[in-house]
Amino acid sequence: MSKTEVVVYENPDLLAAATAARLVTRIVDVQAAKGSASVVLTGGGTGIAILRELRDSSARDAVDWSRVDVYWGDERFVPADSDERNEKQAREALLDHVPLDPKRVHAMAPSDGEFGDDVDAAAAAYAELLTPEVPAFDVMLLGLGGEGHTASIFPESPAVYEQDRPVVAVRDCPKPPPTRISLTLPAIRRAQDIWLVTGGDAKADAVAQALAGAGEVQIPVAGARGSRRTLWLLDRGSASKLTKVYQTPSA
Numbered sequence: 234m235s236k237t238e239v240v241v242y243e244n245p246d247l248l249a250a251a252t253a254a255r256l257v258t259r260i261v262d263v264q265a266a267k268g269s270a271s272v273v274l275t276g277g278g279t280g281i282a283i284l285r286e287l288r289d290s291s292a293r294d295a296v297d298w299s300r301v302d303v304y305w306g307d308e309r310f311v312p313a314d315s316d317e318r319n320e321k322q323a324r325e326a327l328l329d330h331v332p333l334d335p336k337r338v339h340a341m342a343p344s345d346g347e348f349g350d351d352v353d354a355a356a357a358a359y360a361e362l363l364t365p366e367v368p369a370f371d372v373m374l375l376g377l378g379g380e381g382h383t384a385s386i387f388p389e390s391p392a393v394y395e396q397d398r399p400v401v402a403v404r405d406c407p408k409p410p411p412t413r414i415s416l417t418l419p420a421i422r423r424a425q426d427i428w429l430v431t432g433g434d435a436k437a438d439a440v441a442q443a444l445a446g447a448g449e450v451q452i453p454v455a456g457a458r459g460s461r462r463t464l465w466l467l468d469r470g471s472a473s474k475l476t477k478v479y480q481t482p483s484a
C-alpha cells in the first residue's frame with residue numbers, strides 16, 4: 234500500500250539541503266539492495282537547488298555515481314545551450330561534477346538536436362527509450378507550479394488526459410517556454426518513490442488542493458503518486474495553506 238507523507242522545513246535552504254541528504258541515503262540504500270539506482274530529475278528552482286546542495290555536500294561521495302541512471306520528468310524544448318533547459322541547469326548544478334556513466338544519463342532531445350524542431354519525434358524517441366515497460370524508477374523528483382502543473386502537465390491540457398503514451402509533446406504551455414516534452418501521469422505513477430519538492434507561498438494553494446484530494450485534470454500534481462511512497466517536501470511558505478499539522482523537523 235502506497236504511503237503519502239508530508240515534511241515541512243523551516244525555509245527553502247533547509248528544504249534543499251535536507252532533500253539532498255535524503256537523496257544520497259535513498260540512492261545508497263537502493264544500490265546496496267540491488268546494485269544500481271534510477272533517479273528522475275525535475276527542473277525548477279527547488280529541484281535545481283537540491284542538485285546544487287548535493288554537489289556541495291561531502292556525502293555525495295557515498296554514492297557510486299557510475300551505477301546511477303538519470304532521467305528527466307520533463308524538458309523545455311529549446312536549444313541545447315539555452316539556460317532554460319532543465320538538462321543544462323542540472324548539469325551545471327550537479328551532473329558535470331560527479332562521475333556518472335554518460336550512457337546512463339538519459340536527457341530529452343533539445344530543439345536543435347537529432348530531431349530538429351520536431352517535438353513529436355523527440356517525445357516519441359524518449360517514449361521508445363522507456364519501452365517495453367516504463368521503469369519502476371527508484372526516486373522521481375517533481376516540482377509544481379502555482380496553478381497545479383507538475384512535470385509539464387498543465388491543468389486541463391491534452392497531456393493530463395493521456396492514458397496510453399508515457400511521454401508526450403506539450404505545446405502552448407501557459408508558462409514559458411511554450412513547447413516542452415513531458416512524462417505523462419501513467420508513466421509518473423510507475424515510480425516507486427515520488428518526492429514533490431517545492432517552496433514559497435505561491436505554491437501554497439496548489440499544495441493544499443492536491444493534498445485535499447483535488448482532481449488531476451484541474452490540479453495535475455494531485456495525480457502524481459508513487460507506487461511505494463509519495464513524499465511532499467515543503468517549506469513553511471508552500472505548506473502555509475495546509476490545515477493539518479505535518480512533521481516539521483527543527484532547524
Ligand SMILES: O=C1O[C@H](COP(=O)(O)O)[C@@H](O)[C@H](O)[C@H]1O
Nearest residue numbers: 275276277278279376377378384
Ligand atoms: O517549468 C517548470 O516548472 C516546474 C516548477 O518550477 P518552479 O521554479 O516554479 O519551482 C518544474 O517542476 C518543471 O520541471 C519545469 O520544467
